[in-house]
Amino acid sequence: MKQLRPYPQAVVTKKAARAISAGHPWVFEGEVRSLEPSPATGEAATNGCVVDVREEKGTYLGTGLLSEQSKIRVRLVTRNANDRVDDAFWRRKAAWAWDYRECVMGARALPGAEPDTNCCRVVFSEADGFPGLTVDRYEDVLVSQVGTVGMERLRPTVCPALLDTLRGRGQAIRGIYERNDIASRAKEGLPSYTGWWPEPGACDPGEPSVVARENGVAYALDLVHSQKTGFFLDQKYNRRAVRDIAAGRRVLDCFSHVGPFGLNAAAGGAAFVRCVDISQAACDLAAANARLNGLEDVMGFTCANVFEYLDALIADKRRRTEEGGPFDLIVLDPPAFTKSRKNVSAAARGYREINNQALRLLPRGGYLATCSCSHFMDADRLKDAVAQAAHDANVQLRQVEERQQAPDHPIVWGIPETHYLDFLIFQVV
Template sequence: MAARPYPVITVNEKAARAIRGGHPWVYGAETTGPDRPCQNGEIVDVVSAKGRWLGAGLLNDHSKIRVRLLSRNTNDKFDEAFWRRRLQYALDYRKTVMGPDFPYSRLIFGEADHFPGLTVDLFGDILVTEVLSLGMDQRKELLYRLLTQLLPDYGITVRAIYERNEGALREKEGLPQEKGFFPLPGLATDLDGHVTLWENGIAYDVDYINGQKTGFFLDQKYNRRAAAALAPGKRVLDCFTHTGSFALNCAKGGAAHVTAVDISRDAVELTRRNIEANNLTDRMDAIQADVFDLLTELSRSKAHPYDYIILDPPAFTKSGATVKNAYRGYKEINLRAMKLLPRGGYLATCSCSHFMTAPLFRKMVQEAAADAAVSLRQIEERRQSPDHPILWGVPETEYLKFYLFQVV
């Protein structure tokens, strides 16, 4: 291999195996070096204990993930042309897999697009971003500028870029938590934070400044459509509704009536606005309640007011240390929903936590069904929409589990 200009980090065999298997993270405990002084955020080469080149990535001694790999191609030069080309790959992929849904999609999904720690969502003409790694943070201005240059070729003229850099992971990277409009020349920095998003023929008022995450969960786009296909004539209870997305899809899909529930007053108010904006007030309502308490209360009444229940909770666990508690939480809501449904009723249930793995989630659902003394007829098993691609070899990119069942 020709001489390269980058400092060298040496990794142990465990790390080398992970890299060869496709994983882009190198933990500090698995490394020695670099072979010369360098700054955090710099490009470094990663080699095995035998000196075999494994890839190049971004260094950060503040983080447990000491190197985040960018490339396994020795010909790559990490100049502006490299980043433009990589962004083009990501945009071309979304245009192919999302088609007419491209204007409301996730353009960059971190490691799955080889932009470690970077998220970019497109809401019409607004880019909403989250940066969770030092290396990407140092390069974000270049990446934002390139995106604004590339997107007109896809029919998008960017009006503003808003950063939601509030994740706790930023502290572990040595970065401050912050949010605000990014002051790129020619872009607006004084908008009210609301934009209308269209999905499956439904309009949503998205609050990208104060809403959860980037303001809207794009990953359930096609799961919502699949759930709506079962809705005609049904009485639907949509739990943890957030912006009312599953509920709105079901109402538009022909449900007899839909009740959307969330513990957040702001979420309920936003859902009500979305109900009115879509002219669905005749078949929908939204209430503020704790889902656990509501399901218990309904179950005790021994009534069966709903024949279709949707469970789309927030992540009950964001670390391996709390998986057992999360398991109990997921099981409890699924158990209560199954007890509440009549025989022949329908259940949509999901988890958005990577740590609640697919096998663990299936085990939980099976145990809940046994405790509820019901059987489940699986209709469909799904994952996140393809603008949130699953990169094989990187299990962290496979996080959303979604199931449709009939309770029999």
């Protein structure tokens, strides 16, 4: 490195250098040979600070944020040696992130519905160059989650950059509600807390609740107690795909959470929709959302373990009728059956079982919408599980669509962790 850089330096292994050259932004604990002070100022590295990453021979690889307590020791934010990681740098990144959402979602709203950017992911961590930061927009509220010490230190810089960017583009934003209560923060030595980000000089934003609209469907969201940041936005266009084929059908929405797939099916003209979830609280919220949209007359809600529930429907035709069947469109949106590579085989058996159960309930001509939301259970593994399920159920499938997460959750080539949702629609033939 010919120029004197202002940041401390992390000297890394050849393995780390190869991964960075391939596009991956992480340097793991065992790949850091040494931490050296800034060649320009002599400043030593501290937890959460900005560091340059270089090879032992001096080749510059990138600049990132140091996490001394994490197995992911450095997360890159740029590979451009001309960048200075200052306020202007983060404001550019915030502007690029919003520019991207406006481009890929700004013109896709349903006729007469709200803009698709009214509810969307604004920042998707490494995919937008903000490692450890997730920011979702629900109408006039941004909800953020910080999972890394580097991004925690940058909150006073990043939060104003996001607010100024959106407000400067004419978006009415009350404030940022921080849901920094995720378990992963403990791995970085960070405390757990929630509350409004204290915007200097701003008025009290009020209660952190909102009625959000997606695909023209309204949802009453409690941003304090809900899962993740409040709602699962990544299925936005997959829900629309189900809505497109739901007219006149009897729909079974499994793992329904607060009912977004079922509500979209009902809004699309389904004859009847049964939502099933193991959480009574989720079923109650789904029922409330049905009433909010005037769809309660065509929807029903059952609190049950989905695996046991489907077995009961298969075994008892009368129970099937009582629940609103027979069903000719079944949606499977299960939670991730695995969050680690070592459990992939067990997860595959779970996906195979649940899809087999659904296929045994569907008639010829019926439709199955099924998905996996685990990076480790990738598209090929999901397809294999569904293929085995179809073989075991003695049915043949015709693929209608293969989809992924919505584009506000961008997939960056070279960072496989950014691709975590796969969604398939089939017809039984």
